[in-house]
Amino acid sequence: MMPWGDVTVSGKKLNLLIYHWPIGGEIFLPGLKNNIKIAHLWVDGRKQKVETSKLGYWTKISMPSRRPEKLISVVELEVEGPSEVDESLSIDPVYRTSNPVAFAKATSCQITE
Numbered sequence: 001m002m003p004w005g006d007v008t009v010s011g012k013k014l015n016l017l018i019y020h021w022p023i024g025g026e027i028f029l030p031g032l033k034n035n036i037k038i039a040h041l042w043v044d045g046r047k048q049k050v051e052t053s054k055l056g057y058w059t060k061i062s063m064p065s066r067r068p069e070k071l072i073s074v075v076e077l078e079v080e081g082p083s084e085v086d087e088s089l090s091i092d093p094v095y096r097t098s099n100p101v102a103f104a105k106a107t108s109c110q111i112t113e
Helices: none
Strands: 005-010 013-018 026-030 036-043 046-049 051-055 058-062 073-079
Antiparallel strands (some): 005 013, 013 073, 036 073
C-alpha cells in the first residue's frame, strides 16, 4: 500500500489505484526498476496520457491537478519486461510517512524508566 493508494500488477502493466489525490498532481512510485513505455490516466473510460520521469530511486507520475474521477482514479503504466521493484523501505517525498516501531533500531541509548 502506498500513501496515495494501491498498485496491482498484470503482466507488463501496473495499475495505480489512487484513493487520495495528490494536491500538486504528482505521485511517486518507489523502487520501480523498469523503464516505462507509456503511462495513461483513465478518464471516463478513455486513456489520457500522463508524463513520467525517474528521480533516482523514484518514478514521478505527473497528472492533472484536479481529480477526474469521483472515487478512485486509475493510472496504467506499461513497462519494459516483467516488472521489477526494490521493496526496501522508503519515505514518500510528498505524503506524511510514519514507520512502525517494529522497524526501529535503538543505538547508543539506555532505558531509564
